[in-house]
Amino acid sequence: MLWTVGFAVSQNVGFSPTLHNCGNKFEKWATLRMERGAKEKNHQLYKPYTNGIIAKDPTSLEEEIKEIRRSGSSKALDNTPEFELSDIFYFCRKGMETIMDDEVTKRFSAEELESWNLLSRTNYNFQYISLRLTVLWGLGVLIRYCFLLPLRIALAFTGISLLVIGTTVVGYLPNGRFKEFLSKHVHLMCYRICVRALTAIITYHDRENRPRNGGICVANHTSPIDVIILASDGYYAMVGQVHGGLMGVIQRAMVKACPHVWFERSEVKDRHLVAKRLTEHVQDKSKLPILIFPEGTCINNTSVMMFKKGSFEIGATVYPVAIKYDPQFGDAFWNSSKYGMVTYLLRMMTSWAIVCSVWYLPPMTRETDEDAVQFANRVKSAIARQGGLVDLLWDGGLKREKVKDTFKEEQQKLYSKMIVGNHEDRSRS
Amino acid sequence: MPACTMGNEASYPEEMCSHFSQDEIKRLGKRFKKLDLDCSGSLSVDEFLSLPELQQNPLVQRVVDVFDTDGNGEVDFREFILGASQFSVRGDEEQKLRFAFSIYDMDKDGYISNGELFQVLKMMVRDNLKDWQLQQLVDKTIITLDRDGDGKISFEEFSAVVGGLEVHKKLVVIV
Numbered sequence: 001m002l003w004t005v006g007f008a009v010s011q012n013v014g015f016s017p018t019l020h021n022c023g024n025k026f027e028k029w030a031t032l033r034m035e036r037g038a039k040e041k042n043h044q045l046y047k048p049y050t051n052g053i054i055a056k057d058p059t060s061l062e063e064e065i066k067e068i069r070r071s072g073s074s075k076a077l078d079n080t081p082e083f084e085l086s087d088i089f090y091f092c093r094k095g096m097e098t099i100m101d102d103e104v105t106k107r108f109s110a111e112e113l114e115s116w117n118l119l120s121r122t123n124y125n126f127q128y129i130s131l132r133l134t135v136l137w138g139l140g141v142l143i144r145y146c147f148l149l150p151l152r153i154a155l156a157f158t159g160i161s162l163l164v165i166g167t168t169v170v171g172y173l174p175n176g177r178f179k180e181f182l183s184k185h186v187h188l189m190c191y192r193i194c195v196r197a198l199t200a201i202i203t204y205h206d207r208e209n210r211p212r213n214g215g216i217c218v219a220n221h222t223s224p225i226d227v228i229i230l231a232s233d234g235y236y237a238m239v240g241q242v243h244g245g246l247m248g249v250i251q252r253a254m255v256k257a258c259p260h261v262w263f264e265r266s267e268v269k270d271r272h273l274v275a276k277r278l279t280e281h282v283q284d285k286s287k288l289p290i291l292i293f294p295e296g297t298c299i300n301n302t303s304v305m306m307f308k309k310g311s312f313e314i315g316a317t318v319y320p321v322a323i324k325y326d327p328q329f330g331d332a333f334w335n336s337s338k339y340g341m342v343t344y345l346l347r348m349m350t351s352w353a354i355v356c357s358v359w360y361l362p363p364m365t366r367e368t369d370e371d372a373v374q375f376a377n378r379v380k381s382a383i384a385r386q387g388g389l390v391d392l393l394w395d396g397g398l399k400r401e402k403v404k405d406t407f408k409e410e411q412q413k414l415y416s417k418m419i420v421g422n423h424e425d426r427s428r429s
Numbered sequence: 430m431p432a433c434t435m436g437n438e439a440s441y442p443e444e445m446c447s448h449f450s451q452d453e454i455k456r457l458g459k460r461f462k463k464l465d466l467d468c469s470g471s472l473s474v475d476e477f478l479s480l481p482e483l484q485q486n487p488l489v490q491r492v493v494d495v496f497d498t499d500g501n502g503e504v505d506f507r508e509f510i511l512g513a514s515q516f517s518v519r520g521d522e523e524q525k526l527r528f529a530f531s532i533y534d535m536d537k538d539g540y541i542s543n544g545e546l547f548q549v550l551k552m553m554v555r556d557n558l559k560d561w562q563l564q565q566l567v568d569k570t571i572i573t574l575d576r577d578g579d580g581k582i583s584f585e586e587f588s589a590v591v592g593g594l595e596v597h598k599k600l601v602v603i604v
Contacts, residue, residue: 083550083566085574086591088532089599091488091553096516096602098482099492100460105480398481409555411485416557419566 082419091411103392107303108399109338110331144350152197152349159193160246164253166190171256180286183257184235191232200354202229209360210234211289211319214282216311219321220383221293222301223334224341225348226323229356236291237261237281241268259287275314282316289319294376295396300333301325303390307380309372317363320379322387326355337399359386447514454510461509471503487552488532495531516602525600526588533582540581543571 166186173179195202210233211217217236219226230236238260242251251262261281267273281287294307301324312318325332330351334344348354361382366375377393384391449457466476474493483489496504496512504512514520515528533541533549547567554563574586 083570085533085570085587086529086599087553088488088529088549091486092492092529092532093516093600093602095483095486095489095492096513098480098486099464099477100457100513100602102480102482104482105463394481412487412553412555413557415487416554419554419558 087415103303103390104394104398107299107305107392107394107396109300109335110333111300111302111327144352148199149346149350152199155193155197156345156349159190159197160250162193163187163190164250167253167257171253180258184288186257187235187254188232191228194228195232198225198228198348198354199352200225200229200356202233202355203357204233205357205359206362207233207360209319209362211236211321211360211363212317213287213289214285215289215317215319215363216278216282216314217289217291217319217321218294218307218311218379218383219291219323220301220304220387220389221295221298222323222325223298223332223344225332225354226293227291229323229358230291230321233358235288237288239263239278239290239292241265261290271310275310278311279314279316282314294380297396297399298334298336299396300335301327301389303392304380304384304387305392305394305396307376309376312366312376312379313372315366317365318375318379319363320361320383322359322361322383322389324357324359324387324389326357329353329355332356357387361386447510448517448519449510449514457510457513458506461506469503471505472509473503477504487555488549491532491535491549491552494535495528513602516600518601518603520601522592523588526592527584528600529591530584530587533587540579540583541587542581543567546570546582 163186166189167183170179170182170186173182217230219230227238231238237258238254240251240260240262242248242262242264251260254260255262259281261277263274263277278290281290292311294311295305296308299305327333330348330353332348332354334341336344339347364375364379364382366372370378381391383389447454461472464472464476464479466479472493474490477489477493478484486492493504496508498508498511515524530541531537533545535545535548547563550563550567551560571580571582574582574590576586576589577583
């Protein structure tokens, strides 16, 4: 158990890759132990398909219906049938596949792990396997709650207070180079303290591509921590809605030191206004790059969902960033329908650590023949490719809303074309 | 999504008569619980429609109806397993053809009538085709397939056309 304590302490005061590796090896041992125990009792612990419970066959509507019809080649080949009874097979199968396992809803809950990391929250089949493992888990709980948690809360408290006080003080200075310099460094220092408070082990890649003034930084969104992770390695202007309470205090203090873009609740709905303010900000080269999360909601870091086109219409240079969390030591995904912000932060602070990788991708600009949506999709694919995430066209807003009717009608249109198209050919001949 | 605490995961009745192993049933059980948003023990059409990809599938109502063997409007776990079992790779041809037949046979009387075929086709095309165009297709299909001249398509007439072409292999979902 000494390694766990040593590991946790070292993470709080500095980064130690060797202990990180030890951590992984230890977990593998714990998992093997559990699997052995499970086999003895003839239980199955983990699904073999960790990406879903079925093996999917991805074919399009047209391809598959044509294939089904072709296999019924008892008909003459020139007499293309307009409608076949077997056409429903495609819809039935697709429907069944979706019922068994769909691509969308599983993005809104935390990823399931292959090996257990001694957090009961990630073990969905928690059973008593052996005394040794339970004791280890108990010790883990002790360390996490009684030792790490108070340490982290103290650090978080320090970080936030320093941010508020620091930025307010800097706010009193006259505008100028010195103020900007101080403000950047105050922000940076406080974010770095917050990173320690969460024991976040971050690996930054390709730092030469870091966003510059007058640009927009876009990244995939998994949790509010994303902001802290990015802002502890660069200087950004934040965009967001004005909140009340503690968040509001922080926001008001921050904006005294340097310009951030905070919107009132009512202004958020007005897309024109939002676009105007963002454009004004990026055109001023002295202002810091804006940080935006175009998905609009938190996704569980296995995929990237639809990017809202607003930020891509402005015409500024876009600096894409891919953030990939390693859920082994603690899952960073914020399931906002399950946990409130405070509960979420407590869960973060009682995990072992938050491990993630950040890739700064080369800047992209909109091409002349592209519209905002195509540009957004291009950026999204680049981010998904780099982070090893699934690139989905689905809207993250589906967490809370239904699919728009236009999508429903698409399938029907496609199928109708298959029937009607042939019909028209025949009437012409 | 709420997690249901109901149900005993450890054992499922063997008389389920499905093609699934205990392990596959367990996985499907987990999926069932996840879909059952109000923890009522059975899935309503609305709960199926909470899946965005199903919302765009024109035949979802028919598939749910075919699953719902007792006709109470909801699919309980037994019906779920039995329904999914028909898509198992271990299922036989006749089972799959019967499933496909039931999609058309809305009143479950063993025959596909002109009206039923029209309604199912209408679900698949919506307003993209005019009613008279649809009716033409339906009439043509029935005339071509109806051997005994009763104006309806029986299961035998259905399988004569659709079966034996290995088309049923398309109705497979591997769990």
